Amino acid sequence: MTTIARTYQLRSDTVQELDELAAKLEIWQSPLVEVLLSIALEEVAAGRLIVRRRVVKYEVDRVERKGDT
Numbered sequence: 001m002t003t004i005a006r007t008y009q010l011r012s013d014t015v016q017e018l019d020e021l022a023a024k025l026e027i028w029q030s031p032l033v034e035v036l037l038s039i040a041l042e043e044v045a046a047g048r049l050i051v052r053r054r055v056v057k058y059e060v061d062r063v064e065r066k067g068d069t
Contacts, residue, residue, distance in 0.1 A: 022029045043049040
């Protein structure tokens with residue numbers, strides 16, 4: 001199996017729960033995330049979980065005068 005390192009932003013309480021479950025099961029976090037995420041993706045694909053979306057607008061990053069970089 002090929003693995004790919006990725007970085008995702010997670011809430012701190014999610015990370016804490018993940019760390020606690022991995023410690024309780026005495027396994028590394030990465031394989032636990034792989035299993036849990038695979039199950040969730042299968043549930044979405046099967047229509048048993050529905051991901052609801054909402055519109056998110058752009059936020060202001062900076063304001064520049066024309067010609068300035």
